[in-house]
Amino acid sequence: MIFNVSASTLYRHGPYGHNGAMARQYDNTDVFRGASFTSATFAAAEFRDCDMRQIKIVDSVLVDVNVSGDVRNFLVNDVDVTPFVEAELNRRHPERVQLQEMRTADDYRAMWDTIERLWLETVARAERLPESARHERVDGEWSFVETLRHLLFATDAWASRTILDEPMPFHRLGLTQTGYPPADAAALGMDLDARPSYVAVMEARAGRMALVRGIVDDLTENELARMCTRAPAPGYPEEPRSVGSCLFVVMIEECEHRRYMVRDLAALEAR
Structure with missing residues (x-):
């Protein structure tokens, strides 16, 4: 299933609630598996306990983004930042190294x-x-x-x-x-x-x-x-x-x- 959705289209067309806004809560769903979002707005969205493997984000604005979880092979502007994150976490929390050893x-x-x-x-x-x-x-x-x-x-x-x-x-x-x-x-x-x-x-x-x-x-x-x-x-x-x-x-x-x-x-x- 592929969705090419612009922010304006989301507002004008369904699915949305009675006030014209798209539903704000999605629990235990796979409706977005393989979806594609173009010019959509996710500002202030929250993703919790989600399977986000193989996500690709292109030409997007990511400012004040907070990501936590099982993070591996995480490329930012074609640079895998995972080793840098792991090294800094280990510096701040040396018990992580002791645990792995x-x-x-x-x-x-x-x-x-x-x-x-x-x-x-x-x-x-x-x-x-x-x-x-x-x-x-x-x-x-x-x-x-x-x-x-x-x-x-x-x-x-x-x-x-x-x-x-x-x-x-x-x-x-x-x-x-x-x-x-x-x-x-x-x-x-x-x-x-x-x-x-x-x-x-x-x-x-x-x-x-x-x-x-x-x-x-x-x-x-x-x-x-x-x-x-x-x-x-x-x-x-x-x-x-x-x-x-x-x-x-x-x-x-x-x-x-x-x-x-x-x-x-x-x-x-x-x-």
Whole structure:
């Protein structure tokens, strides 16, 4: 399907709402797959949790654009900027390099030491803010409390369920990724609409951090290579995963979400 759409044509012709403006919300759709937009205006548009592979943008104006996610082979004016971005992220967050260089059980233990230290610093920083700020979203991203809730889910899925083979380890306050079906999350006992206090989430978080600490403290080279057969959660691919690969997911979730929180805490502190 090809769409050659000008901004004026979009306004004059459908599909649009009663006020003549095009619909503002598109969820769980592939209607734009393979589409072509010419002279269309996407100013102030937001794309979240979208598959944007093989997009080509030509002769367009990109000013004040913010892109985050799994970014690879990203050409800007025929220059792949990915290596520059990765190098700068690694400079700002050296734990990313430590994470990528993990090989042995001792490496995993050292990495968890780093994660615990970094989160202690970040939590202390968050606790200098008012309680309301810890629940506040910056630019529509998860709040500090929501981020900790998501890390509950990540630990339950990749540590308790896969590594420890527990069928239903999910905490009620866990928060799944945006694209996970809410009905499936509810079936696992999670209350996505809960509005827990910071203290309640931190209590649950402490238990999950201790659980991973126990796993890495007992980790051996043989255990690192052991294959886990239970999927992290219903809907995930049913395939064998090593203990090492599952721990890697837990740790990259910890590192990347902390990076987001450092960014957002700076914005909250600036206020």
